[in-house]
Amino acid sequence: MGGSLSVRLSPAVDAMLAELPDLSGKVIAITSCSQGLGFYLAQAAARKGASKILLLDGERNAVRAAEKLRMIATPKTKVEPVSLDLHSLASVRNCAKRVAKKVAAHGGLDLLAVFSRRCTSDEQRQSNDLSQILLAQGLLQKLELATRTRGDARVVFQGLCSSGSPSRDLHKQLQTT
Numbered sequence: 001m002g003g004s005l006s007v008r009l010s011p012a013v014d015a016m017l018a019e020l021p022d023l024s025g026k027v028i029a030i031t032s033c034s035q036g037l038g039f040y041l042a043q044a045a046a047r048k049g050a051s052k053i054l055l056l057d058g059e060r061n062a063v064r065a066a067e068k069l070r071m072i073a074t075p076k077t078k079v080e081p082v083s084l085d086l087h088s089l090a091s092v093r094n095c096a097k098r099v100a101k102k103v104a105a106h107g108g109l110d111l112l113a114v115f116s117r118r119c120t121s122d123e124q125r126q127s128n129d130l131s132q133i134l135l136a137q138g139l140l141q142k143l144e145l146a147t148r149t150r151g152d153a154r155v156v157f158q159g160l161c162s163s164g165s166p167s168r169d170l171h172k173q174l175q176t177t
Contacts (some may be wrong), residue, residue: 021050024050030042034057052077060065096135108146108149110152114158154159
């Protein structure tokens with residue numbers, strides 16, 4: 001813990017991170033967290049001291065992302081991978097149940113950030129959109145609990161299925177050259 005990732009962020013991203021509030025006591029769940037925007041949000045939450053970060057992704061991807069984030073997380077931050085396949089409604093329902101159990105003892109879920117992967121068909125786009133809504137619905141009570149407990153909770157949807165989605169080399173744009 002407290003180490004550093006080999007990826008060095010640009011000065012602009014570092015400045016943005018410096019302006020973010022402390023996340024101590026916050027519980028955060030992030031989908032598609034092994035790369036791109038999901039990974040950068042998870043990294044920011046780890047650096048800002050979130051109490052618990054749940055990484056929702058394919059099992060192997062979530063485990064790999066958790067290992068990387070544990071190197072930079074504050075000592076009080078617990079990072080846990082949770083298996084999720086956004087193309088399977090059964091997987092989404094099961095993930096929501098597992099996340100709900102994990103956050104219940106922490107006063108709910110403060111942030112659900114749902115990032116979809118690049119889609120190559122209308123069927124994938126529809127599956128991603130429906131899965132994101134289903135996941136949020138399954139965690140709504142835990143988001144409401146965080147609102148009652150700490151005064152605020154949020155859901156963020158970021159779809160990458162449109163033709164105007166960020167380029168695949170987004171991480172290169174955010175890194176120092």
